[in-house]
Amino acid sequence: MRTDERAPELDRLDRQLVQALMTDGRVPFSRLAEVLGVTDQTVTRRYRRLRTEGLLRVIALPAPDRVGYHQSQLRIQCVPGAAGAIADALARRPDIAWVSINEGGAEVACMTRSRSRQERDSLLFHKLPGTRQVTGVSARTFLHMFRGGPGGWHHGDLDPEQRAALRRPPGTGRGTHPLDDTERAMLAVLERDGRAGYPELAAATGKSESTVRRRLEHLTDSGIVYFDAEVLPATLGYQAEAHISAQVAPSDLDAVGRAVGSHPEVPYAAATTGRSNLYAVVLCRDIADLYEYVTVKLGALAPITNLEVTSVLRNVKRAGMLTDGTRLYDPPPA
The missing domain is CATH 3.30.70.920 (Lrp/AsnC effector binding domain/regulation of amino acid metabolism (RAM) domain)
Structure with missing residues (x-):
């Protein structure tokens, strides 16, 4: 799926809505409306339009270090003309994120989020080197994050008071928390739609709404899962x-x-x-x-x-x- 069109630029209220959802992806629309100074109906209509048109998506993401994922950045050198196909193939893998084709058109960059060291090493040492169109692979591991993750990117469309009114308290948990089957089923839904309701999460897990609500609150309050607005x-x-x-x-x-x-x-x-x-x-x-x-x-x-x-x-x-x-x-x- 490719196009030569330019992405449409959002107006100020849309940008404020995006910034607000980067701050807290599951904040109620009524609270968003209060902070942005508009009606509930306006916020709901704007969000639905942006999501339907593919301009905005709220998604849930696991904190890699908390759930035991192995995260690395890969730079993959390709023969001329092969970067597009390699990038597309990597992008369709659930353990790969942030795939880009970089300057010169012969380098693909991506981030791995593998559930085990063996899964990551299989990609790094066997699958990629065994691809004839790949001429080189380099990898580096992230040691410490200075910016990113919960709280989103502040691009200036909300003032500090508005951000403070929406900001969730940081997660307080420590240590590794391997996800169980119920949590994985919840996350599979929330990775597609971070604002999915509790009835949908209950249907996906076979648990009650009160159980999935309690589980999700634990995951977010402990910093195991966070929500981001993708734009x-x-x-x-x-x-x-x-x-x-x-x-x-x-x-x-x-x-x-x-x-x-x-x-x-x-x-x-x-x-x-x-x-x-x-x-x-x-x-x-x-x-x-x-x-x-x-x-x-x-x-x-x-x-x-x-x-x-x-x-x-x-x-x-x-x-x-x-x-x-x-x-x-x-x-x-x-």
């Missing part, structure tokens, strides 16, 4: 996306990572293994803004001694949804 950056006016890899002295890594994670242009930043030990995703209005971000904001961080900026040519899959460049849509069944 294409272009619909918010961000046409330039890049991946940043930086080399930082270990003694400076935490301070530099926190600084980069505080930048409004950065929805995700993490410390990683590898020679380049700081990774970030950067979203800017256009290439000129990206240049200014790199030279001014990153340039002011003296501990960065080496920097690689890789432009994203096309997103194929985001956290949970496939994309044709203008819309989000469900992956086919595995």
